[in-house]
Amino acid sequence: MSTETVDKTKDKEPLFSKKNRKLLSDPMNDDNPITVQVLGICSALAITVQLKPAVVMAMSVVFVMAAGNIIISLLRNMIPQRVRIIVMLTVIAALVILVDQVLKAYLFDVSKQLSVFIGLIITNCIIMGRFEAFAMGNGVWKSFLDGVGNAAGYGVILILVSIFREFFGTGTLWGIQLIPESWYMSNGGFYSDNGMMLLPPMALISVALIIWVQRSYNRKLIEEN
Amino acid sequence: MKFLHSIIDKVEPNFEKGAKFEKLWPLFDGFKTFAMVPGHTAHTGAHIRDGIDLKRTMFTVIVALIPALIFGMWNVGYQHYLALGLANEMSFIDNILFGAIKVIPMVVISYGVGLAIEFAFCIYKGHQINEGYLVTGMLIPLIMPVDLPLWMLAISVVFAVVIGKEVFGGTGMNILNPALTARVFAFFAYPTYMSGDKVWINTSTAEGQSVVDGFSGATVLGDLATSGTTQYSAMDMFLGFIPGSVGETSVVMILLGAFILILAGIGSWQIMLSGVLGALAMGGIFNLFAEYAISPEQQAFMAVPAWQQMIMGGFAFGIVFMATDPVSASQTPRGKWIYGFLVGFFAIMIRVFNPAYPEGIMLAILLMNVFAPLIDHYVVQGNIKRRMKRAELQTVKA
Numbered sequence: 174m175s176t177e178t179v180d181k182t183k184d185k186e187p188l189f190s191k192k193n194r195k196l197l198s199d200p201m202n203d204d205n206p207i208t209v210q211v212l213g214i215c216s217a218l219a220i221t222v223q224l225k226p227a228v229v230m231a232m233s234v235v236f237v238m239a240a241g242n243i244i245i246s247l248l249r250n251m252i253p254q255r256v257r258i259i260v261m262l263t264v265i266a267a268l269v270i271l272v273d274q275v276l277k278a279y280l281f282d283v284s285k286q287l288s289v290f291i292g293l294i295i296t297n298c299i300i301m302g303r304f305e306a307f308a309m310g311n312g313v314w315k316s317f318l319d320g321v322g323n324a325a326g327y328g329v330i331l332i333l334v335s336i337f338r339e340f341f342g343t344g345t346l347w348g349i350q351l352i353p354e355s356w357y358m359s360n361g362g363f364y365s366d367n368g369m370m371l372l373p374p375m376a377l378i379s380v381a382l383i384i385w386v387q388r389s390y391n392r393k394l395i396e397e398n
Numbered sequence: 399m400k401f402l403h404s405i406i407d408k409v410e411p412n413f414e415k416g417a418k419f420e421k422l423w424p425l426f427d428g429f430k431t432f433a434m435v436p437g438h439t440a441h442t443g444a445h446i447r448d449g450i451d452l453k454r455t456m457f458t459v460i461v462a463l464i465p466a467l468i469f470g471m472w473n474v475g476y477q478h479y480l481a482l483g484l485a486n487e488m489s490f491i492d493n494i495l496f497g498a499i500k501v502i503p504m505v506v507i508s509y510g511v512g513l514a515i516e517f518a519f520c521i522y523k524g525h526q527i528n529e530g531y532l533v534t535g536m537l538i539p540l541i542m543p544v545d546l547p548l549w550m551l552a553i554s555v556v557f558a559v560v561i562g563k564e565v566f567g568g569t570g571m572n573i574l575n576p577a578l579t580a581r582v583f584a585f586f587a588y589p590t591y592m593s594g595d596k597v598w599i600n601t602s603t604a605e606g607q608s609v610v611d612g613f614s615g616a617t618v619l620g621d622l623a624t625s626g627t628t629q630y631s632a633m634d635m636f637l638g639f640i641p642g643s644v645g646e647t648s649v650v651m652i653l654l655g656a657f658i659l660i661l662a663g664i665g666s667w668q669i670m671l672s673g674v675l676g677a678l679a680m681g682g683i684f685n686l687f688a689e690y691a692i693s694p695e696q697q698a699f700m701a702v703p704a705w706q707q708m709i710m711g712g713f714a715f716g717i718v719f720m721a722t723d724p725v726s727a728s729q730t731p732r733g734k735w736i737y738g739f740l741v742g743f744f745a746i747m748i749r750v751f752n753p754a755y756p757e758g759i760m761l762a763i764l765l766m767n768v769f770a771p772l773i774d775h776y777v778v779q780g781n782i783k784r785r786m787k788r789a790e791l792q793t794v795k796a
Contacts, residue, residue, distance in 0.1 A: 363547065369587035378561060385565065 188314065196318040200326035202391060207330040208384045209394060212298040217331055218376040219290050224347050226286045227335035229276065231328025233291060235321060237268045238300055242320030245308040252309075261304045262295065269294045299327055334379045342370030406430050424520040428527030452569075456532040458662045462655035463536050463719065469651040470644040471497030474544050477599040477641050483610040500600060501644055504539035507548050511555045512538075519564050530569025530576075531559070537577035537719060540645025541712065541760075542584065543597040550588050554580040574767045575726045578716075578760055585760070593756070595620060598641035617642050619711040623753035626698025635709040646715040649708075656718040665722040668731065669738035673717040674708060676742025681707045684750055699750050707746050716759035717742065726767040730777040737773055741766045 276284040308316040344352035356362040413426040475493030479485045562579035563572045585592045595616035621628040638648025659665030681704025691697035728737040749758030
């Protein structure tokens, strides 16, 4: 893509300067969209029962977010302030339809599992939030980094939660049986899967546990009151 | 006692600040104050309601639970031998021995795991150890089916103590009743071991024994939800000769516990009474509208006399020991009436309308636990408004 050349002519900053790297790394920890800003929770509840859909979802969001940020950043001086939300929605919707069609063509099983939630990426607050807060006021390269960073921060949490839920909920990871069949009580063993893990509340509780762990070593996130 | 005192005095320097086991001070302090009366008193008086301290409160509740526990042990044995057709040959002692072998490990696991977590949190945070877990640890085995695998019990306890209590700040800060949090976790995580007709009675057979023909291990509520009828008489339900969670079956023993709690001023009689009224109200409504039920089973369930609803399942146990938990219940006098009434009301509604969740009292109490602060808020606001009005009237008159 031509984004890099465009960017180089505009400012003389190196591509991965400290500031730019921060755009990528901040959303991973200090400014994570899920655990710190508490955005995009709905999809984190819905599609984290298994690892595979969660990974596909994370990748879809990375694509939509990065491409969307680039497009909005390119258009930012042409969009009239009053109709900007509609323009953003159109951009996201177009990208989401692209993702949806690709998934339907090449990953039909996962696409069926994710069902309506791919379509619902449109309403993911993280994407709209980054468009509004970042891409509308920053250059293309920076917006791209910001998009990738935020979507990856979202994806990391999604993947962590889904590993936790899939392993304890069904004894599998990526659909592969990890806990030996002979351990199960139905086969004379002692083990039983935890059905609570498959219910949506457990996604909230797992996200809460991640927030707890994160804050216990990242002290600057703790509010003072 | 003197002997104990001298030992405690001797080892105390080891735990003081700067000494070898400084980190374990909360642990030591916990044991010391458990064994001896602490030598200090509170310096600020804003929250004194009674001279009684937390340890004595907790201990009274445990005393109130003992009748239900002993009966539960006996009933576990009795139901086991009944299922094997041996009930007439077995003596009282046989029954209680079999029950004790099944129930005591549950109590030990519950206390062991729960206290270990509590101590670990206290040491990590540097707090004093408090006694919040003493009652919870006794309640948890009493509300579980006897055949629940012990490791599931342990995981439920871990969940209840960490997620139900410690994340909110420990004893006295929890929103939900911790014992019910453990049960609700087990109920949703391991539904096959927490409901149905296989888990309430231990039917393990030794050599030469077998389960009697036509045996059914379903609880009264399970029976009613699936078929609308039950084989047990109201007298059996009242006395407790029925399958169910360990401590919940005998209404007589629970009433004995309720009597101790009310006499000691620890359990709120307002909540118990209003809970019974709420259950009667909902049961009465169901009796009136039974003919509009969607299925014959449900119709039979709805037609069960309102007073009988109260001696089935965990209703009595829940309303006496769980709904009255001073931390998670409403605090204001009027709030207690509203809270208790709604607990009883929803308990009967859930158990009748949703056959998948026959244990309505558990969900009803947890639901109202969440609403208790809201009820209190409106009671307090209402009081303020009324007094403001009165004050205004007086100034107008003057």
